[in-house]
Amino acid sequence: MTTAPSEAPFTQQLIRWRHHLHQTPELGFDEHHTSNYIASALNALGWTVHRGIGGTGLVANLQVGQGTGVIGLRAEMDALAINEAAPGRAYASTTVGRMHACGHDGHMTMVLGAAQLLAERRDFDGTVRCIFQPAEEHGRGARAMMADGLFERFPVDEIYGVHNMPGLPAGHFATRVGGIMGSEDNFVITITGRGTHAARPHMGVDPIVVAAEIVLALQTIVSRNISPGEPAVISCTELFTDGIRNAIPSQVVIKGDTRSYAPHTQALLERRMREVCEGIARTHGAQATLAYTHEFAPTVNWPQCVPTSVAAAQAVVGADRTDANVQPMMISEDFGAFLQVVPGAFAFIGNGDTGPGSTPLHNAQYDFNDALLALGARYFAEIVRIRLPSNPAPASAAAGKGLHTINQR
Helix, strand or coil: CCCCCCHHHHHHHHHHHHHHHHHCCCCCCCCHHHHHHHHHHHHHCCCEEEEEECCCEEEEEEEECCCCCEEEEEEECCCECCCCCCCCCCCCCCCCCCECCCCHHHHHHHHHHHHHHHHHHCCECEEEEEEEECCCCCCCHHHHHHHCCHHHHCCCCEEEEEEEEECCCCCCEECCCEEEECEEEEEEEEEECECEECCCHHHCECHHHHHHHHHHHHHHHHHHHCCCCCCEEEEEEEEEECCECCEECCEEEEEEEEEECCHHHHHHHHHHHHHHHHHHHHHCCCEEEEEEEEEECCEEECCCCHHHHHHHHHHHHCHHHEECCCCCECCCCCHHHHHCCCCEEEEEEEEECCHHHHCCCCCCCCCCCHHHHHHHHHHHHHHHHHHCECCCCCHHHHHHCCCCCCCCC
């Protein structure tokens, strides 16, 4: 198990970074102060920083030795439009209506901590790129960075990321081969009927009745059209009408999202939703349209990269606190867009299953668990040590450890 030098001062520095970032949250593509702060910290550590990638994104590079392998470590920078409800928190957000309620402040700090360890130790042979991504929360930042030439300008052989997870014991790591988080597709169903007086329903076409039938019928798509062994979710989350208490409306709008892991499942969900909506509306003499958009790609770990994630976690916290086959979750993460282009793996790190650490993500009282900061930093640094060894082991020895060979560029 590797340990960080001067652990107490190192941890204190991580906490200072994290608390400052927590106090100064910024929304997607508006992370100007955040980007400046991170760039300043990385410059002070001796990393070469490139700014303005995909908006406010940045990439920092550190090369040691003559190795040609390149590893990417990614963190996301944006906060949420939530007003923090933590009056006793000394480092609470100083901006009304803005809050790091998902732990991105902690994720940035862990990668910064890894950058410090790697700069101090220089115990690897190759290049490391720390990638700080804007606008994760709405699934736009990864594509913006790639559209701006991220991997053409700063190619990587593999990329790794983590997300804290309330409900998982603090400091426990969890990952898996294949789908670990779902896609997110959004939909808007617009139902048009004919409004009328509430006392004379026979004079109109009631879109609320149509909407009610559609909401219930959509659930049969998952239960009857999708294989029981294939995860999928359809959730109707908002419903609006243009009616009033004593008038049947002319229009109803249903909004929601779907979650799945495979492109063919996404296509099936969209097709069947359209058929169900249009068919039920037609039965009642109404009309229905479906607008369906793809927001987040599923996060699908590459099988050859997961052993590295597992080995790094075991080196930091031990095998008994590392789950190599965690149950996949239907939450979504913009990291999935990166994994469609380059090999890599994503892992969860437990924020706590009791006490404050178990407060759900996207909650006004949520806070990242500072006890994870050094663990996450050491985890990322260990990935680099494993994949870019300064004294490479023979190929047969590496194969015996379940590690794979980097695809050189």
